[in-house]
Amino acid sequence: MNRGSKRHKGGKRKSIKREQYPSFHLFCEGENTEPLYFNQFPISNIAHCMGYGETKSKLVKTALNYKRENRITNRSNDQIWVVFDYDYDGMKQPKQKEDFNNAIIKAEKNNIKWAVSNDAFELWYLLHFESCNAQELRKWYNKRIEKYTGESYDKDRKIAMKMYDVLLSRQPEAIHRAINLKSKYDDSDRAFADKNPFTSVHELVVELNRYIKK
Secondary structure: OOOOEEEOOOOOEEEOOOOOOOOEEEEEOOOOHHHHHHOOOOOOOEEEEEEOOOOHHHHHHHHHHHHHHOOOOOOOOOEEEEEEEOOOOHHHOOHHHHHHHHHHHHHHHOOOEEEEEEOOOHHHHHOOOOOOOOOOOHHHHHHHHHHHHOOOOOOOHHHHOOHHHHHHHHHHHHHHHHHHHHOOOOOOOOOHHHOOOEEOHHHHHHHHHOOOOO
């Protein structure tokens, strides 16, 4: 029996087209929080998801080298993402601002998608519980997360591996709040470091969710 085709009433072959899933290649700035969160998504097409502990621009360069080495062209169905946050440090200004902005612009020019947060990736976590409109630093987000989850929050591996399951039931609310937050800014404004609070992590989450089997 030929399982590669079917016959319809007219007696002609009707080919079966299988959807070609893209492979996701995620390059994360943080070595624990981000890669451990995304690796919890129950899908089989995350081909690469690692944390590198590099500067934003260096992270984009690493993703570009990977893209070339694996011959992933702009026509490919694969998706390459860089994931990083601003994590403000007064001692690193204005170079930190320039690095943040330039990394996003370089990623876009090379067909690399970006899931970034200002100030911290934990903004995405907090949006599962409340809207955020004020400029805050990482410690503030951590305290708010602790309030809602009822346990100490830090960046170690044990906590990072739990966050996907802890937040999953509230994910639709977080996506809605993140969309509303991002809509407050002008997409044509390339001064990304000045957009605070800001996140585009939900865009990566929405893409990954498309491949979860219902």
